Amino acid sequence: MQKILNVPTEFVNEMLEGILEAYPTQLKAVDGDNHALVRADAPVAGKVGITTGGGSGHLPLFLGYVGKGMLDGVAVGDVFQSPTAEQMLAVTKQSNSGAGVLYIYGNYGGDVFNFDFAAELAAAEGIRVETVVGADDVASAPKGEEARRRGIAGIFFLYKVAGAAAAKGLSLDEVVAVTKKASAQTRTMGVALSPVTLPAVGHPTFEVKAGEMEIGMGIHGEPGIRKSALESADQITEELLTAIKNDLDLKSGDKVCVLMNSLGATPPEELYIMFRHAKKTLKGYGVDVARAYVGEFATSLEMAGASISVIRVDDELLNYINTPVHTPFFTQA
Amino acid sequence: MQKILNVPTEFVNEMLEGILEAYPTQLKAVDGDNHALVRADAPVAGKVGITTGGGSGHLPLFLGYVGKGMLDGVAVGDVFQSPTAEQMLAVTKQSNSGAGVLYIYGNYGGDVFNFDFAAELAAAEGIRVETVVGADDVASAPKGEEARRRGIAGIFFLYKVAGAAAAKGLSLDEVVAVTKKASAQTRTMGVALSPVTLPAVGHPTFEVKAGEMEIGMGIHGEPGIRKSALESADQITEELLTAIKNDLDLKSGDKVCVLMNSLGATPPEELYIMFRHAKKTLKGYGVDVARAYVGEFATSLEMAGASISVIRVDDELLNYINTPVHTPFFTQA
Incomplete structure (x- = not known):
């Protein structure tokens, strides 16, 4: 780019x-x-x-x-x-x-x-x-x-x-x-849709081919767990959430906060399409979304892709998450 | 993308x-x-x-x-x-x-x-x-x-x-x-570094070649005023600000707020490199930056590029701009 x-x-x-x-x-x-x-x-x-x-x-x-x-x-x-x-x-x-x-x-x-x-x-x-x-x-x-x-x-x-x-x-x-x-109580899974170019290098330092994606790729291009043809937003969301659910042992009745994060170039419009299906999928598990964050929170320069983070919360954790914050990049009222 | x-x-x-x-x-x-x-x-x-x-x-x-x-x-x-x-x-x-x-x-x-x-x-x-x-x-x-x-x-x-x-x-x-x-009192100038693909179209609807940029291109790909080889961050910032200064007739002693906006794929890191030079350039004009906004405020899907908006403020306008806000995408304390 x-x-x-x-x-x-x-x-x-x-x-x-x-x-x-x-x-x-x-x-x-x-x-x-x-x-x-x-x-x-x-x-x-x-x-x-x-x-x-x-x-x-x-x-x-x-x-x-x-x-x-x-x-x-x-x-x-x-x-x-x-x-x-x-x-x-x-x-x-x-x-x-x-x-x-x-x-x-x-x-x-x-x-x-x-x-x-x-x-x-x-x-x-x-x-x-x-x-x-x-x-x-x-x-x-x-x-x-x-x-x-x-x-x-x-x-x-x-x-x-x-x-x-x-x-x-x-x-x-x-x-x-x-x-x-x-x-x-926190787990994340991501998907990468494009590589990134370090300014001082000038060319991509790893590869994600057009028409493909890599599930689980790290934010520095570390290898993921699966390369395949690019899937639909719902399929990707479900794969990421299933891995999180299994690892976190999410159960019906659990309450979570969700962070739907762009890795850089993926626009917010696509994050909301993913969030729509994430909320539906979690509801299907019997899991309630107490708070949602959608946007750029942890990126990798101009990488296209997204990650889903889930934290299972009790009243104590949710109370701290709901506390107002004022920083240069993130303000919560 | x-x-x-x-x-x-x-x-x-x-x-x-x-x-x-x-x-x-x-x-x-x-x-x-x-x-x-x-x-x-x-x-x-x-x-x-x-x-x-x-x-x-x-x-x-x-x-x-x-x-x-x-x-x-x-x-x-x-x-x-x-x-x-x-x-x-x-x-x-x-x-x-x-x-x-x-x-x-x-x-x-x-x-x-x-x-x-x-x-x-x-x-x-x-x-x-x-x-x-x-x-x-x-x-x-x-x-x-x-x-x-x-x-x-x-x-x-x-x-x-x-x-x-x-x-x-x-x-x-x-x-x-x-x-x-x-x-x-408000003016904006932008630069585009890549085209965008409408989801329902599936291919870019206009062209920005690799190694080139288009000054003044609109957020739907409307033609700009100048195509050229991609210039440095400082050169681009200066060209955009000079046009704004002339049009707004900015004078020494004026006070402004600045909005440094990504058109989508351009990461915040690059916006701050531009802002650094914008503040310096405005200082050179004798213009004081009362408040800065840097990030994604008005995008064009995954377009790479940026725009600079400047509003000349008096106490009344600055007071309204400084008033707290709480919306889904933008919170100001």
Whole structure:
């Protein structure tokens, strides 16, 4: 796909400058490094800090959710690359008001390595850090091997729950407990309809042929579980939801929230066609949709495709999900 | 581009079903017709009704802005097609609390014809209707022939101002006056980097070659003012802003709000690269950016490309733009 760029190697730097120019009252850079961003009012006195980080190219992930009711800080890597431990440490220090810091990030090798290292460095400076890793992608490893699963769009629900719990004044241990509870109830499955081109590479780094699709492909082009001819919206929706239902062991009477997410180029019109069938399918299972999010929440540059995330909620989780939020990329009244 | 669809001819119907399923507490259909949508609490007692309408394929336009602080109702056409006068009349009746109704829609022949007819039908039923047409596309006709210009993303600012003024309790005449004032201060210019495929057609209906771009192309593929090799983000941003500056006669000391809009497939990362240069360029003119919106506000299915809208604001307009809003596709705290 054609891109609006200057120097491809400056893609992330220029993007970050633009974001800081757009939201000067909401975000600030730590020590002049635009790759280490925190809420403009960080640290928030008495509140557990919620921080994240990851590669660029996934907006609104990760930095778009830094703000009131969600995240305190984010370390921003290059396109599809982990940020450094030093950047994460800078974010940690600026997010810590003394109540400790929770790391929530997607389960990728580079991120795990750098965040663990940052946590050690923070501990050496007397900051208590806990970690909950997002590993919601059902397609990336079989049941029983959840620890190997990649983190994708479902991390939105972890941010939402952790952010609301921290804003309410819960302790670090309490925030960790409810975020782990949210993580255990969250699953995602996606489908890719086109590859993406990294600005500094200039050509697609993997292939999805015209007329085909790949179920379960990762947001960096990681292999999925099935390639086939492109199916109908209803067929795709049903396949994704069936895998989620089986993995999450959804039962009649369960209540869920649904996140219908575009991977980039797929327009909202198509997401609503999918959501229509998702709600019908869940109803068929006897499962009630308490809240729906439809749009771009975790993307892969201009990839065509979509993912469905489902979180099974009880009153506690739903209450945190329903709490208002105000961030540069996401506002909930 | 590849699409997630069922039967192409059911594209709009299924999308509308999905939207109503996603926002049951915010939207309702009038008399069972999903192409005539209003706020769930319409008509709002004592308030001037603000309504719109237009073809599908432009989400969040038009229906995404129906809600608290913006629009009361919308008539929804088929892809890139005007809704009918009957649908517009149904929306008008359900949006009127007795204080009258303002139509705000884009300046396209089919829409003008149908909305004017609906206004006549409404008048015959004793409902006072006024109209402000969005005609912000600088590229679509030269200065002096503003009445021929097409309406594109800048209509967002008209909705925002009219919605806030109506919510504040202004009379129909007062809402019309401030909406006309907003319209006179709003300009947009766009660039297209790829064509789009209508679901029911199945192949692109116009052409933008790889390695090329078209400045000023309309959101239905209407011809622009210049085709050329694809330029850099900074060059494109400067060309669009220069045209807007000249047309709006922007002067040092002016204050503006900026809407940096993706036409669909262009990811937010690229919009922020453009915004970075837009803010710098405006600063060079001595123009201050009071508020920025960056994202998908008026699209053309999966078209790659972007548009820049600028509205020159005084305290009154800025105050209305800053007023909180809560709609299915757009929430402002």
